[in-house]
Amino acid sequence: MADPQRTITLIVVDDHPVVRDGLRGMFDSAPGFEVLGEAADGVAGVDLATRLDPDVVLMDLRMPGGGGVDAIAELTRRGARSKVLVLTTYDTDSDTLPAIEAGATGYLLKDAPREELFTAVRAAADGRTVLSPAVASRLVSRVRTPAAAREEPLSAREREVLALVAKGTPNRGIAAELFISEATVKTHLTHLYAKLGVKDRAAAVAVAYDRGILG
Incomplete structure (x- = not known):
């Protein structure tokens, strides 16, 4: 801060x-x-x-x-x-x-x-x-898709990644914070994008706040 x-x-x-x-x-x-x-x-x-x-x-x-x-x-x-x-x-x-x-x-x-x-x-x-x-x-409203309506729950690790994304942390920083590789970070991002029905970081944050996943 x-x-x-x-x-x-x-x-x-x-x-x-x-x-x-x-x-x-x-x-x-x-x-x-x-x-x-x-x-x-x-x-x-x-x-x-x-x-x-x-x-x-x-x-x-x-x-x-x-x-x-x-x-x-x-x-x-x-x-x-x-x-x-x-x-x-x-x-x-x-x-x-x-x-x-x-x-x-x-x-x-x-x-x-x-x-x-x-x-x-x-x-x-x-x-x-x-x-x-x-x-x-x-x-x-722009990023919602029919697939997103099912609202598949995020894993604990995906929530950790998403919380760091919301803070503006780049992939390299997320990897260091969670002691995982950047490739693993990208995999988690791909999975949570699919679950949220979005295509990028900002949309994921917006939808997560909208659904109460991020407080």
């Missing part, structure tokens, strides 16, 4: 100057945050995040000159320390799941209340998966 007294650094990546200005003003006026810089597209965002090493990157998804999903994937490939929190306009955005799969810590809608956004950035800085209630509900 991050020190609640420390200042969380962030950068804003969005192609709309008004959005960037609004977010910078919001965070600059709140204690405990420092906006290190801004970028207008994903390519510039990756460069900025690499140079400034912020705790959190607020990332738009659809931007001319370089979209958010590709930028997130590149930051993940480079092993960036920064956590990416996607801010999307629509909860139906088809880029949302690919963004999570690419390595984003979570996502919110741009109309999220100030305090929700502040809380989400703090959570993202701690490595916790962030799903706004509206987006989580939409995500759950």
Whole structure:
């Protein structure tokens, strides 16, 4: 858990100057945050995040000159320390799941209340998966399948893996925590995805919270 007294650094990546200005003003006026810089597209965002090493990157998804999903994937490939929190306009955005799969810590809608956004950035800085209630509900409805209705119970080990996924722990970290191989972690993930009727980590977390598997 991050020190609640420390200042969380962030950068804003969005192609709309008004959005960037609004977010910078919001965070600059709140204690405990420092906006290190801004970028207008994903390519510039990756460069900025690499140079400034912020705790959190607020990332738009659809931007001319370089979209958010590709930028997130590149930051993940480079092993960036920064956590990416996607801010999307629509909860139906088809880029949302690919963004999570690419390595984003979570996502919110741009109309999220100030305090929700502040809380989400703090959570993202701690490595916790962030799903706004509206987006989580939409995500759950999108990933449900007839097979999921049978709700096959998760094993104790699968629940342990899922709990670590919910904390934002990567496969390597899960393997170290549970003293198992990364290949075994992937096998557990495949099984719990099938039982929950989902295809990725964020959807698994959303469905698990919805069903009360995660408290």
